[in-house]
Amino acid sequence: MSLNDQELIAGFEKIIGKTQVITAPDDLEPYLVDWRKRYRGQAIAALRPGNTQEVSEIVKLCAANLIAIVPQGGNTGMCGGATPNSTGRQVVISLNRMNQVRAIDTSNQTITVEAGMILQSLQEAATAADRYFPLSLGAEGSCTIGGNLSTNAGGTSVLRYGNARELCLGLEVVMPNGEILNSLRGLRKDNTGYDLRDLFIGAEGSLGLITAAVMKLFPRPVANWTALVAVPHADAAVELLNRFQAGASAQLTGFEMMSDESLALLKHYYPALASPLSGPNAYEVLVEISDYESEEHAMQLMESILEGALESGCASDAAIASNLAQARKFWDMREHVPLAQADDGPNIKHDVSLPISAIPSFIATCNDMLRAKYPGVRVINYGHLGDGNLHYNIAGPSSAQTEEFFTSKSKEIQALVYAEVEKLNGSISAEHGVGQQKVAYLKGHRGEVALGVMQAIKHALDPHNLMNPGKVIAS
Structure with a gap:
């Protein structure tokens, strides 16, 4: 016979201690709603284990009681x-107490960390060891490495270093039955059967619960040079990217694009971060070069490529950061665009990935289509042009209309945008994952065969559908 809620709570308290079992409504509330306040659920409790063995015991108790x-x-x-559903028959397992560095191997260029470690803390631990960890996101001061891996997070350095998947060498995972899969090997070559690591990265906790990971480290660059460049249209931005890839190759570590409407929103809500370039400009591009030779070499490389771009007309203006503070301001501009959106109100988000060559066509087609169908609509288009990832977000004609526009138009606008993504062989999720928002679109996007394979894997590992049900795939 299954335990009732009070018996379950008592069982959880025995495993992790009473203070780490959150049930009081006010204390539980932050665990029940996502940060955008778009999804809300109910839970028996929020549980805060302190180590992998405690996670294992919690999962075993949950499995025994379904x-x-x-x-x-x-x-x-x-x-x-990461939000529970409305049934009230779920528990939230928060790993924020599991936030320690387990090992650093500078010769092997690896760091082993627990899944609850804040991304910024991992970056700082790498720096303290005279190494560099390149994953960088706007939420790096609060997101965790477990969450980064569960969504295969991207960020601003994918162009050079790859997504979270490419930065991970091994995982420790608690399986749906409570068993612990330990693959914390810092190996770059290991051809011994199926790559189980990649099953769990990007699975959003639907196949198991990541508790620790071995992540790659890199030597620290000698120099970083950052520039803000105005371009007249999206095709010019792609041409500028081609010039930097040809001229800088692997030294090109960042290439971010922001549209004029993104910059206008940023200037309105964060005037101190207004662009220093004369404008308005159709797009402004943030470029970063990282160099392992010298400051002078990096500066000369940046200036040489920009000079050619300005002469060709694919760039109309440029400002090279003259010091660290100015470079930080350029990056703050990019990172505050989504914050300005949040200040403005709800917007219809699309985290899409496209062949870079198709991006100008996608933008032109979608912009024309949406502006014709929804007069006054604002297109807040920005993202990681260097790896083909756009955050193509749609807001109502004014901040006063955002809530009503979001509520009434989200589904039809997403359908229009995703249809164009499919025509161009893109993806409806580049780095944000599927969660519960995009489950309904997955069959049409991946196809019946791929979805069937994913469902078979889910059923094999989690036959009772206990791991984050309703996320990624409906099963």
Whole structure:
């Protein structure tokens, strides 16, 4: 016979202690709602284990009583992937107490960390060891490495270093039956059967609960040079990217694009971060070069490529950061665009990935289509042009209309945008994951065969559908 809620709570308290079992409504509330306030659920409790063995015991107790589990890191997700459903028959497992560095191997260029470690803390631990960890996101002060891996997070350095998947060498995972899969090997070559690591990265906790990871480290660059460049249209931005890739190759570590409407929104809500370039400009591009030779070499490389771009007309203006503070301001501009959106009100978000060559066509087609169908609509288009990832977001004609526009138009606008993504062989999720927001679109996007394979894997590992049910795939 299954335990009732009070008996379950008593069982959880025995495993992790009474203070780490959150049930009081006010204390529980932050675990029940996503940071955008778009998804809300109910839970028996929020549980805060302190080590992997405690996670294992919690999962075993849940499995024995068919209680579903929602893993939660920093709760910074965009698609409701870490939010419980409305049944009240789930528990949230928060790993924010599991935040330690387990090992650093500078010769092997690896760091082993627990899943609840804040991304910024991992970056700082790498710096303290005279190494560099390149994953960088706007939410890096609150998101966790477990959450980054569960969504295969991207960020601003994917162009050079890859997504979270490419930065991970091994995982420790608590399986749906409570068993612990330990693959914390810092190996770059290990061809011994199926790559189980990649099953769990990007699975959003639907196959198991990541508790620790071995991540790659890199030597620290000698120099970083950053520039803000105005371009007349999206095709010019792609040409500028081609010039930097040809001229800088692997030294090109960042290439971010912001549209004029993104910059206008930024200037309105954060006037101190207004662009220093004369404008308005159709797009402004943030470029970063990282160099392992010298400051002078990096500066000369940046100036040489920009000079050619200005002469060709693919760039109309440029400002090279003259010091660290100015470079930080350029990056703050990019990172505050989504914050300005949040200040403005709800917006219809699209985290899409496209072949870089198709991006200008996608933007032109979608812009024309949406502006014709919804007069006055604002297109807040920005993102990681260097890896083909756009945050193509749609807001109502004014901040006063955002809530009504979001509520009434979200589904039809998403359908229009996703249809164009499919025509161009893109993806409806580049780095935010699927969560619960995009489950309904997955069959049409991936196809029946791919979805069937994913469902078979889910059923094999989690036959009772206890791990984050309703996320990624409907099963």
